[in-house]
Amino acid sequence: MSIIACDRVMPLTDALPLMSDCISLQLSATLLVMCSEHISSRLFVDVPVLIDLFSISGGESFLSCATTVEWTTPQGSIVRKVNYRTASLRLIRNEFREMFMEISSDKHAAIRLALKGINVFKKFMAEGKASVKFQDAGCTLFISNAPPTNLVSFLRTIFVKMTGEKDQSSATTPSKQSMRAKLLSGKAQSFEEISPVTVADIHNAKSKIIPKSTTTTPSPPTKKRKHDDASRGPAPKKLYSPSPLTTTSALNPEQQRVLEACLGGKNIFFTGSAGTGKSFLLKRIVAALPPDVTVATASTGVAACHVGGTTLHAFAGIGDGSGTVDHLCDKALKLPLVAQKWRKCKHLIIDEISMVDGAFFEPDMFEGMTNHLEEYSSYCVGTSYNYTPVVDKGKTEKRFCFQSPCWDRCIDLCFELKEVHRQKDHEFVSILNSIRIGRVTKEISDRLLGTARQNIESDGILATRLCSHTNDSKMINSSKLQDLDGEEKVFSSQDSDNASKTLDMQTIAPAKLILKVGAQVMLLKNINLNSGLVNGARGVVVRFEEGLPVVRFKNKKEYMARAERWYVRNSSGSLLCRKQVPLNLAWAFSIHKSQGLTLDCVEMSLSKIFEAGQAYVALSRAQSLDTLRVLDFDSRHVWADSSVLEFYQKFRRRLQHMEIVPLGRPLADKTNKKLKLREILEKQMRRK
Numbered sequence: 001m002s003i004i005a006c007d008r009v010m011p012l013t014d015a016l017p018l019m020s021d022c023i024s025l026q027l028s029a030t031l032l033v034m035c036s037e038h039i040s041s042r043l044f045v046d047v048p049v050l051i052d053l054f055s056i057s058g059g060e061s062f063l064s065c066a067t068t069v070e071w072t073t074p075q076g077s078i079v080r081k082v083n084y085r086t087a088s089l090r091l092i093r094n095e096f097r098e099m100f101m102e103i104s105s106d107k108h109a110a111i112r113l114a115l116k117g118i119n120v121f122k123k124f125m126a127e128g129k130a131s132v133k134f135q136d137a138g139c140t141l142f143i144s145n146a147p148p149t150n151l152v153s154f155l156r157t158i159f160v161k162m163t164g165e166k167d168q169s170s171a172t173t174p175s176k177q178s179m180r181a182k183l184l185s186g187k188a189q190s191f192e193e194i195s196p197v198t199v200a201d202i203h204n205a206k207s208k209i210i211p212k213s214t215t216t217t218p219s220p221p222t223k224k225r226k227h228d229d230a231s232r233g234p235a236p237k238k239l240y241s242p243s244p245l246t247t248t249s250a251l252n253p254e255q256q257r258v259l260e261a262c263l264g265g266k267n268i269f270f271t272g273s274a275g276t277g278k279s280f281l282l283k284r285i286v287a288a289l290p291p292d293v294t295v296a297t298a299s300t301g302v303a304a305c306h307v308g309g310t311t312l313h314a315f316a317g318i319g320d321g322s323g324t325v326d327h328l329c330d331k332a333l334k335l336p337l338v339a340q341k342w343r344k345c346k347h348l349i350i351d352e353i354s355m356v357d358g359a360f361f362e363p364d365m366f367e368g369m370t371n372h373l374e375e376y377s378s379y380c381v382g383t384s385y386n387y388t389p390v391v392d393k394g395k396t397e398k399r400f401c402f403q404s405p406c407w408d409r410c411i412d413l414c415f416e417l418k419e420v421h422r423q424k425d426h427e428f429v430s431i432l433n434s435i436r437i438g439r440v441t442k443e444i445s446d447r448l449l450g451t452a453r454q455n456i457e458s459d460g461i462l463a464t465r466l467c468s469h470t471n472d473s474k475m476i477n478s479s480k481l482q483d484l485d486g487e488e489k490v491f492s493s494q495d496s497d498n499a500s501k502t503l504d505m506q507t508i509a510p511a512k513l514i515l516k517v518g519a520q521v522m523l524l525k526n527i528n529l530n531s532g533l534v535n536g537a538r539g540v541v542v543r544f545e546e547g548l549p550v551v552r553f554k555n556k557k558e559y560m561a562r563a564e565r566w567y568v569r570n571s572s573g574s575l576l577c578r579k580q581v582p583l584n585l586a587w588a589f590s591i592h593k594s595q596g597l598t599l600d601c602v603e604m605s606l607s608k609i610f611e612a613g614q615a616y617v618a619l620s621r622a623q624s625l626d627t628l629r630v631l632d633f634d635s636r637h638v639w640a641d642s643s644v645l646e647f648y649q650k651f652r653r654r655l656q657h658m659e660i661v662p663l664g665r666p667l668a669d670k671t672n673k674k675l676k677l678r679e680i681l682e683k684q685m686r687r688k
């Protein structure tokens, strides 16, 4: 097993009483699932999809996945079926430059299928599944357990290469040669791998597609569409939703290195200050791993929803985690479903690991469990380290995972992300870095207090007040709503059967949302990046139309909030869904709830801070000093947990010598691939 862990090690609060706060804090829900809904099932028909495929970076001609090939009669009866648990798909050309897909495995002879007249069904591409129907060969290839990003890249190569070659068919092109001409050509049969997609390929394919789309007669806009246009601005292309599959933002080199280590099967932990892109990277990691053997978990339900997974405790099948290790292992492994999940899991991802009590990482618990199943599991992947551990009410001592004796034994490599993406302003970034370690100079105090009278409101959108206590934020929101005149509109969520309680715990969307015209709201989902309709964007309800709230945002865009879906997995792995309007009241938010968010207009009173790191979390939500108002500030409110500082000192001391730090004893490498990666990394380090 390998572990990947990422986090800003930052104690925030005695989290148990505030767990309920987590409900509405996280960024968007299961992006992968969201993405699968948005992708048309017909690759070569839907122009927006095609254009989107141009925008995705990469384009490989090789894919490793599970496959089944089925040959059927014209009536649909199966005449032959071949299953490959692990297959390699390759795109190749023959001596006549005809394109083929080659399916090979250790156990079966290679099958080559001509890439002519194919239909690609990719609705579930985000789950690592797709199917390709080869009309001429009379068979269908079912792909599963493919790393979603690789699958997208592979399908993209097929699309770009095939589109680029369309219409090149004059009688002289070899691909159109008759069988007789081919036989007489005297060329020896040979196959070569198709090269990855190049800029020239894209240019060529685009030139074949775009003229086609302009000749399409658009159907007259329906009444509904006209209305949408007025209220939403240009209809957002759903495929541009910032999914890990479709996003065009590239990982920076430090993020890329973490991804590579994960793919090499290392147990890793990555950390970084707020806004360095830990969550962004995490989603890319999930999308780059084979879904059937990857389990995404997090310490809290809401964080789990963010990565489209389940809580670590639910996955482990240990309930609330109380009892001895033997007892817990017995308890978990007696449940067939739990034991099966552990056996299947090769990559375990743990987000927000800092909220996991160190006890979970005792040799006893986590290691005990993984050792139990060592023979089955090849890796375990964990991530993120944002909050303080959640401890049982009875316990007084709180312990971070990194303080557990088995932490060093579990983690092979540690990384620190350093480039801050959320804030562009260098002065603000350096203030935040000082506050993060509890150091406040007079200049910092003065600069922050200087924002107290700043006018950051615009166009009726008020600043969100971040409160150190949840009850304060709840009280502010309900009293401000009451103060508004006008009719209340109630929006109740539609939940999967009997799942409301779980969904309350694991999604950011409220079960019941009460709004009025004039209500200050926050968007809870990324709707359209280009229009700035992103998670955390602040707006005000300006009217209701067709029973739905129309919100004007800070960038003056209006948006009619239609119900969106949030997906989470329950402990048995089934997908649960909540459908709700993607808004929440935003006069005030608790600091705890605001973690992970980027806020574009925010004020805070830091006089009631009660936990190490809380001031840092609050301040680091702002995008710049110009969109922030600190009402009161005292350097005594800023301090960092001593054990966290110690951890970072140790961590940094090693980082001074090398950028990639093997902490503790590495786990026994089980594969050559792992050994190879270690050799490469060590060579790199020696070179530096």
Ligand SMILES: Nc1ncnc2c1ncn2[C@@H]1O[C@H](COP(=O)(O)OP(=O)(O)OP(=O)(O)O)[C@@H](O)[C@H]1O
Binding pocket: 008, 249, 250, 251, 252, 255, 272, 273, 274, 275, 276, 277, 278, 279, 280, 281, 386, 421, 422, 595, 596, 597, 598
């Ligand atoms: N490589 C990148 N290219 C472009 N934008 C990026 C990149 N990495 C992160 N971002 C953007 O930076 C912002 C902050 O990223 P993210 O929320 O992942 O940070 P974080 O480290 O998880 O922060 P926090 O600790 O507050 O949760 C997001 O808007 C994200 O889209």
Ligand SMILES: [Mg+2]
Binding pocket: 278, 279, 280, 596
């Ligand atoms: Mg985050």
